[in-house]
Amino acid sequence: MDFILGHYNYWIVIFLMMVGFYTVISRGNLVKKIVGLNIFQVSVFLLYISLSTVDGGTTPIVKEGFDLYSNPLPHVLILTAIVVGVATTALGLALVVRIKEAYGTIEEDEIHEQDHSL
Amino acid sequence: MDHISLLLVVIPLIAAPIVAILPNGRIPWALTLLVTAVCAALAGVQLWSIVHEGVISYELGGWAPPWGIEYRIDAVNAFVALIVAGIAAITLPYALLSVEKEIPKHQISLFYCAFLLCLCGLLGITQTGDIFNVFVFLEVSSLSSYALISLGKKRQALTSAYQYLIMGTIGATFFLIGVGLLYSQTGTLNMADLAERLPAVFEHKTVHTGFAFIVIGIALKLALFPLHLWLPNAYTYAPTVITIFLAATATKVAVYLMLRVLFTVFPNGFALGTPADELFIILGIAGILIASVYAIYQMDIKRLLAYSSVAQVGYMALGIGFASAMGVTATILHLFNHALMKGALFMAVGAIIYRIGACRMENIHGLGRQMPWTFAAIIIGGLSLIGVPGTAGFISKWYLILAALEQENWIAVAVILIGSLLAVVYVGKIIEALYFKPALETNLTVKEAPLLLLLPTWVLALANIYFGLNTELTVGIAESAAKMLGAVAK
DSSP: OHHHHHTHHHHHHHHHHHHHHHHHHHOOBHHHHHHHHHHHHHHHHHHHHHHHOOTTOBOSOOOTTOOOBOOHHHHHHHHHHHHHHHHHHHHHHHHHHHHHHHHSOOBHHHHHHHHHOO | OTTHHHHHHHHHHHHHHHHHHSOSSSHHHHHHHHHHHHHHHHHHHHHHHHHHHOOEEEEGGGOOTTTSOEEEEOHHHHHHHHHHHHHHHHHHHHHHHHHHHHSOGGGHHHHHHHHHHHHHHHHHHHHBOBHHHHHHHHHHHHHHHHHHHTTSSSTHHHHHHHHHHHHHHHHHHHHHHHHHHHHHHHSOOBHHHHHHHGGGGTTOHHHHHHHHHHHHHHHHHHTOTTSOTHHHHHHHHSOHHHHHHHHHHHHHHHHHHHHIIIIIISOTTGGGGSTHHHHHHHHHHHHHHHHHHHHHTOSBHHHHHHHHHHHHHHHHHHHHHHOBHHHHHHHHHHHHHHHHHHHHHHHHHHHHHHHHSOOBGGGOTTHHHHSHHHHHHHHHHHHHHHTOTTSHHHHHHHHHHHHHHHTTOHHHHHHHHHHHHHHHHHHHHHHIIIIISOOOGGGGGOOOOOHHHHHHHHHHHHHHHHHHHOOHHHHHHHHHHHHHHTOOBO
């Protein structure tokens, strides 16, 4: 029981990771795939953030009276990763818009059908 | 001089937004050409100084590693950086006419901007000694290559770019998860520092999990069979110049990254204690056989060559799987030689596309007689792909077979030879269509490709022959690179 409750953050991470990954693989709708990809990435952000936590630590801001603080490095790394995630999402959605213009649909199987019926 | 390793990344990065705001036309191309030429020269100087003076460690912003980001250059990455920058510099003269034909005029400056960003990302991966920095550069190069692929003329370019985006992002995120797990165990991101601290925690399951995530993440980028699904579409529908550039560099950089992780970050043969090396041999063998057979049945030459690329990645995976000094030497040699042959072949096919606007088997009948120089370049590239003695392809396959014999892996030896025979079939198919089939009437008036397309093609074609005859340079560098990586298996 302790093992389960004590690591609850990792369970959340794994749950989100699997939800996101499954959505990317199983959904045929191109926008839903990107939503899944986002959930997948967010789970990794949470993984990094929870790694950096120190028991009883504060946010990493210099102030008198607070000596124990969380490790700020993963926070910075994840800021970078968030930016990358935003860029990926933007590019992915832009592609979906262009695909909709070119095919008139954003369902994977319908696109596939159009390409092979030519 | 001290700043070369940083300049290689910063010059394309700064040039990219400048190119983006230049007026469309030939000026963006000229600036990009200048940048790639400078990068190639710098990469050459960098390799020269590595060979003569040893490892370079460059501290970004003066912050000492492992706190700051370090660029650590040894024989391995200096060599790969030279391949990337060199191919870019050879591709650019070719790009002028090809891009004017394939890319709408109002997008030309943005096209070159994305090209420079892609170059920046690929060079960054080779230069950096910080594993998180690798992730950032991986995404810089990937995001720009998704955009570049989607610029292809057919609408399938959009779907293949999307497919690549999904798979590439999953790969990069897997890599990120792995890096996070390693960081949680060691508290460092510097590769050299990781190499020092990891052996103490080798038994931890977290390290094994991190290793698995990183290897699979890179394998996706590497297009290792069966994770190659994005590659054939992306190479087929991308603009010609992008196909040439990505085929010759992107997977090569991923191979480099794989070598770096397997042998430097996880030192002392950690990979040998995991299923990774058997997996590389099995997947390499499967990739060589299955992708080569797929290649034979393709009707589109670009797609045929793309499947052949998957097969060639299989050869490199085989070398990695042997994990011996000889195997790694063969992988690094093949990395270089494959860049030469696929570059030459895609350029020659691009010249055909430039003339007739298509490259399907049924459209190219008889073109060999109309475009003799292009045809000759395809023959040289094809022979090199097969591995005929006297071409670069022979050298790397020779070393790969030596590595397989060294481990008495007879199956691998047989597969390498069968793979070459399959290559004879698919290269033969192209040559048959180009030369031996009766010419189509529409093809009788086709002229030879313009000089600006032929010159870069022939530079690479002749390089295939030169490095097939004079192996001193490439083998020497590959051997010292393999020694640097410290492959331990016998």
